[in-house]
Amino acid sequence: MAKFEIQGNCQLKGELPVYGAKNAAMKMIAASILINGKVTLTNVPRISDIENLCLILEQLGAKISRDGHKLEIETNKLVNLNPDSKLVRMIRASVVLVGPLLARFGQVEIPHPGGDKIGSRPINLHLQAFRELGVIVAEEPNNYLFRKNGQIGNRVHFKKISVTGTENILLFACLQDHEIIIDNAAIEPEIIDLVEFLQKAGASIKIDGRRISICGKNQLQSVSHHVIPDRIEAGTFIVLAAAAKSQITITNLNPSHLTVFLDKLKEIGVQFDVGSNFIYIKKSPKLRACDISTAEYPGFSTDWQPPIGLLLTQAEGKSHITENIFENRLGYLKELQDMGAKVKLINNCQAEITGPTPLHGAVIKSLDIRSGATLLIAGLIAENKTIINHAENVDRGYEEIEKRLTKIGAKILRLQ
Ligand code: EPU
Numbered sequence: 001m002a003k004f005e006i007q008g009n010c011q012l013k014g015e016l017p018v019y020g021a022k023n024a025a026m027k028m029i030a031a032s033i034l035i036n037g038k039v040t041l042t043n044v045p046r047i048s049d050i051e052n053l054c055l056i057l058e059q060l061g062a063k064i065s066r067d068g069h070k071l072e073i074e075t076n077k078l079v080n081l082n083p084d085s086k087l088v089r090m091i092r093a094s095v096v097l098v099g100p101l102l103a104r105f106g107q108v109e110i111p112h113p114g115g116d117k118i119g120s121r122p123i124n125l126h127l128q129a130f131r132e133l134g135v136i137v138a139e140e141p142n143n144y145l146f147r148k149n150g151q152i153g154n155r156v157h158f159k160k161i162s163v164t165g166t167e168n169i170l171l172f173a174c175l176q177d178h179e180i181i182i183d184n185a186a187i188e189p190e191i192i193d194l195v196e197f198l199q200k201a202g203a204s205i206k207i208d209g210r211r212i213s214i215c216g217k218n219q220l221q222s223v224s225h226h227v228i229p230d231r232i233e234a235g236t237f238i239v240l241a242a243a244a245k246s247q248i249t250i251t252n253l254n255p256s257h258l259t260v261f262l263d264k265l266k267e268i269g270v271q272f273d274v275g276s277n278f279i280y281i282k283k284s285p286k287l288r289a290c291d292i293s294t295a296e297y298p299g300f301s302t303d304w305q306p307p308i309g310l311l312l313t314q315a316e317g318k319s320h321i322t323e324n325i326f327e328n329r330l331g332y333l334k335e336l337q338d339m340g341a342k343v344k345l346i347n348n349c350q351a352e353i354t355g356p357t358p359l360h361g362a363v364i365k366s367l368d369i370r371s372g373a374t375l376l377i378a379g380l381i382a383e384n385k386t387i388i389n390h391a392e393n394v395d396r397g398y399e400e401i402e403k404r405l406t407k408i409g410a411k412i413l414r415l416q
Contacts, residue, residue, distance in 0.1 A: 002391040006379030007411035012246035014408040020227035024190035026093035033100035037222030089114040099171035116368035119326035176216035231257040239307035241281035289317030306374040332371035335364040365389040369397035
Protein backbone atom coordinates (compact mmCIF):
# COMPACT_ATOMS: atom_id res chain seq x y z
CA MET A 1 0.00 0.00 0.00
CA ALA A 2 1.42 3.41 -1.00
CA LYS A 3 0.89 6.44 1.27
CA PHE A 4 1.18 10.19 0.92
CA GLU A 5 2.55 12.28 3.76
CA ILE A 6 1.42 15.86 3.24
CA GLN A 7 2.57 18.99 5.02
CA GLY A 8 -0.42 21.32 5.40
CA ASN A 9 -0.88 25.09 5.21
CA CYS A 10 0.85 25.19 1.86
CA GLN A 11 1.37 28.29 -0.25
CA LEU A 12 1.34 27.42 -3.93
CA LYS A 13 2.34 29.52 -6.92
CA GLY A 14 3.07 29.00 -10.59
CA GLU A 15 1.76 27.01 -13.52
CA LEU A 16 0.14 23.62 -13.48
CA PRO A 17 -0.38 21.91 -16.86
CA VAL A 18 -3.28 19.50 -17.36
CA TYR A 19 -2.46 16.16 -19.04
CA GLY A 20 -4.55 14.13 -21.48
CA ALA A 21 -7.99 12.72 -20.64
CA LYS A 22 -7.79 9.22 -19.15
CA ASN A 23 -11.38 8.40 -20.12
CA ALA A 24 -10.79 9.36 -23.76
CA ALA A 25 -7.33 7.79 -24.18
CA MET A 26 -8.39 4.42 -22.75
CA LYS A 27 -11.25 4.06 -25.24
CA MET A 28 -8.93 4.90 -28.16
CA ILE A 29 -6.50 2.23 -26.97
CA ALA A 30 -9.39 -0.28 -27.00
CA ALA A 31 -10.49 1.06 -30.42
CA SER A 32 -7.04 0.25 -31.85
CA ILE A 33 -8.31 -3.36 -32.11
CA LEU A 34 -10.54 -2.14 -34.95
CA ILE A 35 -7.70 -0.52 -36.90
CA ASN A 36 -5.85 -2.23 -39.70
CA GLY A 37 -2.57 -0.32 -39.38
CA LYS A 38 -0.82 1.85 -36.83
CA VAL A 39 -2.51 3.96 -34.13
CA THR A 40 -0.47 6.92 -32.88
CA LEU A 41 -1.82 8.68 -29.81
CA THR A 42 -0.26 11.76 -28.24
CA ASN A 43 -1.14 13.43 -24.92
CA VAL A 44 -1.70 10.02 -23.26
CA PRO A 45 -1.22 10.24 -19.47
CA ARG A 46 1.18 7.81 -17.79
CA ILE A 47 -1.20 6.37 -15.22
CA SER A 48 -1.65 2.85 -13.92
CA ASP A 49 -5.12 2.30 -15.48
CA ILE A 50 -3.59 2.95 -18.92
CA GLU A 51 -0.54 0.79 -18.21
CA ASN A 52 -2.90 -2.07 -17.26
CA LEU A 53 -5.05 -1.65 -20.36
CA CYS A 54 -1.92 -1.69 -22.52
CA LEU A 55 -0.82 -4.88 -20.74
CA ILE A 56 -4.15 -6.51 -21.62
CA LEU A 57 -3.67 -5.59 -25.28
CA GLU A 58 -0.07 -6.81 -25.29
CA GLN A 59 -1.18 -10.15 -23.85
CA LEU A 60 -3.68 -10.37 -26.73
CA GLY A 61 -0.74 -9.94 -29.12
CA ALA A 62 -0.69 -6.17 -29.78
CA LYS A 63 2.62 -4.34 -30.28
CA ILE A 64 2.77 -1.18 -28.17
CA SER A 65 5.60 1.32 -27.85
CA ARG A 66 5.61 4.34 -25.56
CA ASP A 67 7.71 7.47 -25.71
CA GLY A 68 6.68 9.91 -22.97
CA HIS A 69 3.07 10.82 -23.65
CA LYS A 70 3.08 9.20 -27.11
CA LEU A 71 1.77 5.68 -27.71
CA GLU A 72 2.03 3.64 -30.90
CA ILE A 73 -0.17 0.58 -31.16
CA GLU A 74 -0.47 -2.15 -33.80
CA THR A 75 -3.05 -4.89 -33.38
CA ASN A 76 -2.69 -6.62 -36.77
CA LYS A 77 -1.45 -9.86 -35.25
CA LEU A 78 -3.65 -10.52 -32.23
CA VAL A 79 -3.18 -14.15 -31.10
CA ASN A 80 -5.45 -14.43 -28.10
CA LEU A 81 -9.07 -13.28 -28.13
CA ASN A 82 -9.98 -13.21 -24.45
CA PRO A 83 -8.62 -10.42 -22.21
CA ASP A 84 -6.76 -11.40 -19.03
CA SER A 85 -9.35 -11.79 -16.24
CA LYS A 86 -7.15 -10.43 -13.44
CA LEU A 87 -6.37 -7.23 -15.32
CA VAL A 88 -9.98 -6.78 -16.51
CA ARG A 89 -11.08 -6.91 -12.86
CA MET A 90 -8.73 -4.02 -12.08
CA ILE A 91 -10.11 -1.40 -14.51
CA ARG A 92 -13.59 -0.32 -15.51
CA ALA A 93 -12.58 0.78 -19.02
CA SER A 94 -11.68 -2.85 -19.86
CA VAL A 95 -15.40 -3.40 -20.55
CA VAL A 96 -15.07 -1.42 -23.79
CA LEU A 97 -12.83 -4.18 -25.17
CA VAL A 98 -16.03 -6.18 -25.77
CA GLY A 99 -17.26 -4.04 -28.72
CA PRO A 100 -14.00 -4.10 -30.72
CA LEU A 101 -13.13 -7.77 -30.00
CA LEU A 102 -16.66 -8.92 -30.84
CA ALA A 103 -16.65 -6.85 -34.04
CA ARG A 104 -13.31 -8.24 -35.17
CA PHE A 105 -13.50 -11.88 -34.06
CA GLY A 106 -17.24 -12.56 -33.64
CA GLN A 107 -16.95 -13.62 -30.00
CA VAL A 108 -15.38 -12.66 -26.69
CA GLU A 109 -15.38 -13.88 -23.09
CA ILE A 110 -14.76 -11.42 -20.27
CA PRO A 111 -15.33 -11.26 -16.48
CA HIS A 112 -17.13 -8.41 -14.74
CA PRO A 113 -14.92 -5.31 -15.08
CA GLY A 114 -13.37 -3.71 -11.99
CA GLY A 115 -12.75 -0.05 -11.22
CA ASP A 116 -13.67 2.38 -8.47
CA LYS A 117 -16.00 1.15 -5.71
CA ILE A 118 -18.37 4.08 -6.13
CA GLY A 119 -21.54 2.09 -6.64
CA SER A 120 -22.71 -1.33 -7.78
CA ARG A 121 -21.65 -0.58 -11.37
CA PRO A 122 -23.60 -3.26 -13.23
CA ILE A 123 -23.16 -3.79 -16.99
CA ASN A 124 -26.79 -4.76 -17.66
CA LEU A 125 -27.20 -1.83 -20.09
CA HIS A 126 -24.25 -3.10 -22.16
CA LEU A 127 -25.70 -6.63 -22.20
CA GLN A 128 -29.15 -5.38 -23.15
CA ALA A 129 -27.77 -3.18 -25.94
CA PHE A 130 -25.80 -6.05 -27.49
CA ARG A 131 -28.86 -8.31 -27.19
CA GLU A 132 -30.99 -5.64 -28.93
CA LEU A 133 -28.54 -5.94 -31.84
CA GLY A 134 -28.99 -9.72 -31.93
CA VAL A 135 -25.70 -10.66 -30.22
CA ILE A 136 -25.99 -13.79 -28.05
CA VAL A 137 -24.97 -12.94 -24.50
CA ALA A 138 -24.53 -15.67 -21.88
CA GLU A 139 -24.06 -14.75 -18.23
CA GLU A 140 -21.92 -17.50 -16.68
CA PRO A 141 -20.88 -17.66 -13.02
CA ASN A 142 -17.48 -15.99 -13.64
CA ASN A 143 -17.74 -14.61 -17.14
CA TYR A 144 -19.90 -13.00 -19.79
CA LEU A 145 -19.85 -14.66 -23.20
CA PHE A 146 -20.73 -12.58 -26.27
CA ARG A 147 -21.21 -14.20 -29.68
CA LYS A 148 -22.29 -12.75 -33.02
CA ASN A 149 -24.94 -14.92 -34.55
CA GLY A 150 -26.40 -14.12 -37.97
CA GLN A 151 -27.85 -10.73 -38.84
CA ILE A 152 -27.00 -7.76 -36.61
CA GLY A 153 -29.82 -5.29 -35.86
CA ASN A 154 -29.74 -1.60 -36.60
CA ARG A 155 -31.00 0.23 -33.50
CA VAL A 156 -30.15 0.45 -29.80
CA HIS A 157 -32.05 2.51 -27.24
CA PHE A 158 -30.37 3.01 -23.85
CA LYS A 159 -33.07 3.28 -21.19
CA LYS A 160 -30.46 4.99 -19.00
CA ILE A 161 -27.48 6.98 -20.26
CA SER A 162 -24.18 5.09 -19.97
CA VAL A 163 -20.74 6.35 -20.99
CA THR A 164 -18.96 3.01 -21.47
CA GLY A 165 -22.24 1.42 -22.71
CA THR A 166 -22.45 3.99 -25.53
CA GLU A 167 -18.75 3.52 -26.33
CA ASN A 168 -19.05 -0.26 -26.51
CA ILE A 169 -21.86 -0.15 -29.08
CA LEU A 170 -20.20 2.70 -31.00
CA LEU A 171 -16.98 0.66 -31.34
CA PHE A 172 -18.86 -2.52 -32.27
CA ALA A 173 -20.92 -0.69 -34.90
CA CYS A 174 -17.84 0.67 -36.71
CA LEU A 175 -17.12 -2.71 -38.37
CA GLN A 176 -20.73 -3.76 -39.19
CA ASP A 177 -21.93 -3.71 -42.80
CA HIS A 178 -24.91 -1.41 -42.29
CA GLU A 179 -26.07 1.65 -40.34
CA ILE A 180 -26.60 1.33 -36.56
CA ILE A 181 -28.37 4.06 -34.57
CA ILE A 182 -27.77 4.57 -30.85
CA ASP A 183 -30.56 6.49 -29.09
CA ASN A 184 -30.22 8.17 -25.68
CA ALA A 185 -26.45 8.01 -26.07
CA ALA A 186 -23.94 9.60 -23.70
CA ILE A 187 -22.27 12.63 -25.33
CA GLU A 188 -19.45 13.44 -22.90
CA PRO A 189 -16.49 15.34 -24.48
CA GLU A 190 -14.44 12.12 -24.18
CA ILE A 191 -17.00 10.35 -26.42
CA ILE A 192 -16.92 13.20 -28.95
CA ASP A 193 -13.10 12.87 -28.97
CA LEU A 194 -13.41 9.10 -29.54
CA VAL A 195 -15.80 9.78 -32.45
CA GLU A 196 -13.28 12.23 -33.97
CA PHE A 197 -10.54 9.60 -33.60
CA LEU A 198 -12.74 7.00 -35.37
CA GLN A 199 -13.71 9.46 -38.12
CA LYS A 200 -10.01 10.10 -38.82
CA ALA A 201 -9.61 6.33 -39.15
CA GLY A 202 -12.34 6.35 -41.82
CA ALA A 203 -15.50 5.65 -39.80
CA SER A 204 -18.71 7.36 -40.86
CA ILE A 205 -20.40 8.67 -37.69
CA LYS A 206 -22.98 11.43 -37.16
CA ILE A 207 -24.15 12.90 -33.87
CA ASP A 208 -27.50 14.66 -33.52
CA GLY A 209 -28.34 15.48 -29.90
CA ARG A 210 -28.37 12.17 -28.06
CA ARG A 211 -28.58 10.13 -31.28
CA ILE A 212 -25.40 8.67 -32.77
CA SER A 213 -25.58 7.04 -36.25
CA ILE A 214 -22.74 4.84 -37.40
CA CYS A 215 -22.38 3.55 -40.97
CA GLY A 216 -20.06 0.56 -40.58
CA LYS A 217 -17.08 -0.28 -42.82
CA ASN A 218 -15.17 -3.53 -43.07
CA GLN A 219 -11.87 -1.82 -42.35
CA LEU A 220 -10.54 1.25 -40.50
CA GLN A 221 -7.09 2.59 -41.36
CA SER A 222 -4.02 4.00 -39.54
CA VAL A 223 -4.71 7.09 -37.49
CA SER A 224 -2.87 9.73 -35.42
CA HIS A 225 -4.72 11.64 -32.74
CA HIS A 226 -3.96 14.10 -29.93
CA VAL A 227 -6.12 13.24 -26.89
CA ILE A 228 -8.18 16.11 -25.39
CA PRO A 229 -7.11 17.60 -22.04
CA ASP A 230 -8.58 15.94 -18.95
CA ARG A 231 -11.48 18.15 -17.81
CA ILE A 232 -11.69 16.28 -14.50
CA GLU A 233 -8.01 16.83 -13.75
CA ALA A 234 -8.49 20.50 -14.75
CA GLY A 235 -11.39 20.82 -12.28
CA THR A 236 -9.33 19.13 -9.54
CA PHE A 237 -6.44 21.58 -10.05
CA ILE A 238 -8.79 24.59 -10.12
CA VAL A 239 -10.23 23.51 -6.75
CA LEU A 240 -6.69 23.09 -5.41
CA ALA A 241 -5.83 26.69 -6.32
CA ALA A 242 -9.11 28.09 -4.94
CA ALA A 243 -9.03 26.07 -1.70
CA ALA A 244 -5.35 26.88 -1.05
CA LYS A 245 -6.05 30.57 -1.78
CA SER A 246 -3.12 30.49 -4.19
CA GLN A 247 -2.56 32.21 -7.51
CA ILE A 248 -2.08 29.43 -10.01
CA THR A 249 -2.44 29.27 -13.78
CA ILE A 250 -3.87 25.96 -14.91
CA THR A 251 -2.69 25.45 -18.51
CA ASN A 252 -3.32 23.02 -21.43
CA LEU A 253 -7.06 22.81 -20.79
CA ASN A 254 -10.16 23.36 -22.91
CA PRO A 255 -12.42 25.95 -21.16
CA SER A 256 -15.42 24.92 -23.29
CA HIS A 257 -15.42 21.51 -21.51
CA LEU A 258 -15.62 23.30 -18.14
CA THR A 259 -18.56 25.66 -18.66
CA VAL A 260 -20.87 24.21 -16.00
CA PHE A 261 -17.98 23.81 -13.57
CA LEU A 262 -16.87 27.43 -14.01
CA ASP A 263 -20.46 28.67 -13.58
CA LYS A 264 -20.54 26.95 -10.17
CA LEU A 265 -17.18 28.46 -9.23
CA LYS A 266 -18.56 31.94 -10.02
CA GLU A 267 -21.57 31.20 -7.79
CA ILE A 268 -19.17 30.16 -5.00
CA GLY A 269 -17.25 33.42 -5.46
CA VAL A 270 -13.97 32.04 -6.87
CA GLN A 271 -12.26 34.73 -8.93
CA PHE A 272 -10.51 33.73 -12.13
CA ASP A 273 -9.59 34.79 -15.67
CA VAL A 274 -10.21 32.47 -18.60
CA GLY A 275 -7.86 32.37 -21.62
CA SER A 276 -8.01 30.32 -24.80
CA ASN A 277 -6.39 27.26 -23.14
CA PHE A 278 -5.71 28.33 -19.55
CA ILE A 279 -7.45 29.56 -16.41
CA TYR A 280 -5.75 31.87 -13.94
CA ILE A 281 -7.12 31.45 -10.41
CA LYS A 282 -6.84 34.55 -8.21
CA LYS A 283 -7.04 34.84 -4.43
CA SER A 284 -10.77 35.01 -3.69
CA PRO A 285 -11.74 37.17 -0.69
CA LYS A 286 -14.71 35.05 0.43
CA LEU A 287 -16.32 31.81 -0.73
CA ARG A 288 -20.11 31.29 -0.57
CA ALA A 289 -22.12 28.09 -0.07
CA CYS A 290 -23.96 26.61 -3.05
CA ASP A 291 -25.91 23.51 -4.08
CA ILE A 292 -24.50 20.86 -6.41
CA SER A 293 -26.47 18.20 -8.23
CA THR A 294 -24.60 15.82 -10.54
CA ALA A 295 -25.86 14.80 -13.99
CA GLU A 296 -24.72 13.35 -17.31
CA TYR A 297 -22.96 15.75 -19.70
CA PRO A 298 -23.70 18.61 -20.27
CA GLY A 299 -24.62 18.61 -16.55
CA PHE A 300 -22.26 18.85 -13.56
CA SER A 301 -19.99 15.77 -13.74
CA THR A 302 -20.05 13.23 -10.90
CA ASP A 303 -16.23 13.20 -11.13
CA TRP A 304 -16.09 16.89 -10.07
CA GLN A 305 -18.35 16.26 -7.08
CA PRO A 306 -15.64 15.20 -4.55
CA PRO A 307 -13.28 18.16 -5.20
CA ILE A 308 -16.12 20.68 -5.18
CA GLY A 309 -17.45 19.11 -1.94
CA LEU A 310 -14.08 19.84 -0.35
CA LEU A 311 -14.14 23.44 -1.60
CA LEU A 312 -17.58 23.90 -0.04
CA THR A 313 -16.14 23.07 3.42
CA GLN A 314 -14.28 26.39 2.98
CA ALA A 315 -17.37 28.36 1.87
CA GLU A 316 -19.63 30.38 4.16
CA GLY A 317 -23.08 28.89 4.82
CA LYS A 318 -24.85 25.61 4.18
CA SER A 319 -24.20 23.77 0.89
CA HIS A 320 -26.10 20.75 -0.36
CA ILE A 321 -24.73 17.95 -2.52
CA THR A 322 -26.90 15.55 -4.45
CA GLU A 323 -25.06 12.73 -6.24
CA ASN A 324 -27.37 11.40 -8.97
CA ILE A 325 -25.03 9.13 -10.97
CA PHE A 326 -23.38 6.72 -8.50
CA GLU A 327 -24.97 5.50 -5.27
CA ASN A 328 -21.77 5.40 -3.18
CA ARG A 329 -19.73 8.49 -3.94
CA LEU A 330 -19.88 10.52 -0.72
CA GLY A 331 -17.46 8.35 1.30
CA TYR A 332 -14.72 11.04 1.10
CA LEU A 333 -16.95 13.30 3.24
CA LYS A 334 -16.52 10.89 6.18
CA GLU A 335 -12.74 11.24 5.78
CA LEU A 336 -13.15 15.04 5.70
CA GLN A 337 -15.19 14.82 8.92
CA ASP A 338 -12.08 13.25 10.52
CA MET A 339 -10.21 16.40 9.44
CA GLY A 340 -12.77 18.70 11.07
CA ALA A 341 -15.28 19.34 8.27
CA LYS A 342 -18.91 19.87 9.34
CA VAL A 343 -20.84 17.42 7.22
CA LYS A 344 -24.31 15.93 7.68
CA LEU A 345 -24.77 12.80 5.58
CA ILE A 346 -28.50 12.75 4.86
CA ASN A 347 -28.29 9.44 2.97
CA ASN A 348 -25.84 7.70 0.56
CA CYS A 349 -26.40 10.32 -2.11
CA GLN A 350 -27.17 13.55 -0.24
CA ALA A 351 -25.14 15.64 2.18
CA GLU A 352 -25.18 19.05 3.81
CA ILE A 353 -21.88 20.85 4.37
CA THR A 354 -21.60 23.80 6.74
CA GLY A 355 -18.64 26.11 6.30
CA PRO A 356 -16.18 27.55 6.56
CA THR A 357 -14.31 25.10 8.76
CA PRO A 358 -10.54 24.97 9.21
CA LEU A 359 -9.26 21.44 8.53
CA HIS A 360 -6.61 19.69 10.58
CA GLY A 361 -4.22 16.88 9.66
CA ALA A 362 -5.38 13.27 10.15
CA VAL A 363 -4.69 9.73 8.99
CA ILE A 364 -7.23 9.10 6.26
CA LYS A 365 -7.68 6.85 3.23
CA SER A 366 -8.19 7.32 -0.48
CA LEU A 367 -11.31 5.37 -1.52
CA ASP A 368 -11.12 5.86 -5.29
CA ILE A 369 -9.38 8.04 -7.89
CA ARG A 370 -11.33 11.29 -7.38
CA SER A 371 -11.74 11.01 -3.61
CA GLY A 372 -7.98 10.37 -3.33
CA ALA A 373 -7.10 13.54 -5.26
CA THR A 374 -9.64 15.47 -3.18
CA LEU A 375 -8.13 14.31 0.12
CA LEU A 376 -4.68 15.24 -1.16
CA ILE A 377 -5.92 18.82 -1.59
CA ALA A 378 -7.53 18.66 1.86
CA GLY A 379 -4.15 17.69 3.33
CA LEU A 380 -2.47 20.61 1.57
CA ILE A 381 -4.85 23.20 3.07
CA ALA A 382 -5.10 21.59 6.56
CA GLU A 383 -3.13 22.46 9.69
CA ASN A 384 -0.20 20.09 10.35
CA LYS A 385 0.51 16.75 8.71
CA THR A 386 -1.90 14.40 6.91
CA ILE A 387 -1.28 10.79 5.93
CA ILE A 388 -3.33 9.35 3.08
CA ASN A 389 -3.42 5.56 2.87
CA HIS A 390 -4.03 3.80 -0.45
CA ALA A 391 -2.32 6.48 -2.52
CA GLU A 392 -2.20 3.94 -5.38
CA ASN A 393 -5.86 4.81 -6.06
CA VAL A 394 -4.75 8.31 -7.07
CA ASP A 395 -2.05 6.91 -9.41
CA ARG A 396 -4.82 5.22 -11.41
CA GLY A 397 -5.98 8.59 -12.73
CA TYR A 398 -3.38 11.31 -12.01
CA GLU A 399 0.17 11.05 -13.38
CA GLU A 400 2.96 11.63 -10.82
CA ILE A 401 0.70 13.92 -8.88
CA GLU A 402 3.10 14.54 -5.99
CA LYS A 403 5.98 15.51 -8.33
CA ARG A 404 3.78 17.92 -10.29
CA LEU A 405 2.38 19.58 -7.17
CA THR A 406 5.84 19.78 -5.55
CA LYS A 407 6.91 21.95 -8.52
CA ILE A 408 4.39 24.63 -7.45
CA GLY A 409 5.30 24.51 -3.76
CA ALA A 410 3.46 21.54 -2.23
CA LYS A 411 5.21 19.34 0.32
CA ILE A 412 4.15 15.75 -0.38
CA LEU A 413 6.19 12.62 0.28
CA ARG A 414 5.32 9.20 -1.11
CA LEU A 415 5.84 6.42 1.41
CA GLN A 416 5.66 2.74 0.40
N1 EPU B 1 -25.34 1.80 -15.15
C1 EPU B 1 -26.20 0.74 -15.04
N2 EPU B 1 -25.99 -0.32 -15.88
C2 EPU B 1 -24.97 -0.34 -16.79
C3 EPU B 1 -24.11 0.75 -16.89
C4 EPU B 1 -24.32 1.82 -16.05
O1 EPU B 1 -27.13 0.72 -14.23
O2 EPU B 1 -24.88 -1.33 -17.54
C5 EPU B 1 -25.55 2.94 -14.26
C6 EPU B 1 -24.36 3.15 -13.33
O3 EPU B 1 -24.44 2.32 -12.19
C7 EPU B 1 -24.47 4.62 -13.04
C8 EPU B 1 -24.98 5.21 -14.36
O4 EPU B 1 -25.61 4.12 -15.04
O5 EPU B 1 -25.43 4.80 -12.06
C9 EPU B 1 -23.93 5.81 -15.26
O6 EPU B 1 -22.86 4.91 -15.44
P1 EPU B 1 -21.92 4.93 -16.73
O7 EPU B 1 -22.04 3.64 -17.43
O8 EPU B 1 -22.14 6.18 -17.51
O9 EPU B 1 -20.48 5.03 -16.03
P2 EPU B 1 -19.18 4.28 -16.51
O10 EPU B 1 -19.18 4.19 -17.98
O11 EPU B 1 -19.00 3.04 -15.71
C10 EPU B 1 -17.66 6.38 -16.86
C11 EPU B 1 -16.32 6.84 -16.36
C12 EPU B 1 -16.43 7.31 -14.92
C13 EPU B 1 -17.46 8.42 -14.84
C14 EPU B 1 -18.80 7.93 -15.42
C15 EPU B 1 -19.87 9.01 -15.47
C16 EPU B 1 -14.83 5.43 -17.62
C17 EPU B 1 -13.85 4.31 -17.61
N3 EPU B 1 -15.38 5.73 -16.45
O12 EPU B 1 -18.03 5.27 -16.03
O13 EPU B 1 -15.16 7.81 -14.54
O14 EPU B 1 -17.62 8.82 -13.51
O15 EPU B 1 -18.61 7.44 -16.76
O16 EPU B 1 -19.44 10.07 -16.25
O17 EPU B 1 -15.07 6.05 -18.65
C18 EPU B 1 -13.33 8.30 -13.12
O18 EPU B 1 -12.73 8.70 -14.13
O19 EPU B 1 -12.87 8.45 -11.94
C19 EPU B 1 -14.63 7.63 -13.29
C20 EPU B 1 -15.23 6.97 -12.31
